[in-house]
Amino acid sequence: MQRKRIENIPETITREISEKIIRNELKPGERIYEAKIAEELGVSRSPVREALRILEKNRLVELIPRKGARVAEISSAHIEWFYDVFEALYGLAARKVTEKAGEQDRADLGAALEKIEAAASAKDVEKYYEGIFEFAAIGMRAAANPLLAQILMDLWPSNRRIQYATISRRKDTLEENAGFFRKIYELLDSPDEVEAEAAVRAYARNEKQVALEMIYGKKRENDRDGNTKS
Template sequence: MDFSVSSGLAEQIAAYLEDRIIRLEIKPGQRIREAAVAEELGVSRSPVREALRILENNLVVELIPRRGARVTVISETFICDLCDVLAELLGLVGSKCPVNGIDEELAVIDEAAKRSWTCANNGDLDGYYTAVLDFCMACLKAAKNQLLEQMITELLPNLRRIIYASFLAMGDTIKTNADTVITGNNYVQQRNPEMAEKTVRDYIMRMRAFALENNAAAILFDDHLSRH
């Protein structure tokens, strides 16, 4: 893996591990060994240890004394709690970005939404996942609320885990999910904060319901994904 000199090594390692966890290359409950990661990436164990602390702060891994790091298991309770909080926070984003966003920012939002629809209809899961995240982050930027941005950013890693696993489980029905993104985008482009907020809240609650339906073992989609 090539690292950029413009940002901290530990942060880059944390981002690398987080992405592998989100994509279920490292599964819930699986141990992460410092030495193995350091050898794989060609770095010392010190920045790997710091990266794991970053992931612990974001609730992505848990550090167990004398046993190392383990990927957190996302329970049904955690999904409910996270989605309840995010429905409020992202609903606020939905109400603010149509009002505070300038035309150039709304154009970026529009591009991401249309790209998500194209990816969904082409069966491009990774492309759809990336486009939806780009859409969310563009809306967050347009909302122009620094505190709101900070709060959502701290919750983003586990939201990304739930979103990716949900999209993976949806299969062809991901097109229906994309339709909701397009609907929300239309309200943003129309500068209709009330309907944009409602669409966002409804979207999060539907994602919660889907996640719970596919999480019977209280472990992030382990049983469901094993059948795919």
């Protein structure tokens, strides 16, 4: 008997609004009214309120007490802030994975990588995103740090939002990007966790660069990048 996980009402509402923000149907700065959402979905305001708190955790909305909810802004500064944190935390995750991952984890990561590469060569963006999500999720499990996992999972929707904004250009760079994952995968097996961390950090910096150039033109040169390759 399939004990299907029943989705909460707040989770459903969260997903609903989440998608709209990621797809930019709800614009940055736009007000979100509890009563309006509640009526649209035929529920009371209580679960809507809870959904808005979850969306705040996901950094998709900003809540101001007694003033309400707005769709979170997104600027070049936001993108830098996001990827700097992303780099630090996924770097840590990579180091932990090389230290702790077992056979099963490595096999699962390999399977996810295949999915990523298949999607990349087929230029299937949806499948590609599914793949990197799986890769990340398996990595979280293997890193064996639930606190880290939860922080990163809370941040994932913001990641998707930024990626979505750059989706048109991304179709061309899918295979190049998949290359990062292969490299990461191979280094996760190495005995040197520093190299694995470096690979993930390089990926994060690349994502940041792509997003910034994509959205705000290429107004930033890498003066002193410090990218030491040995």
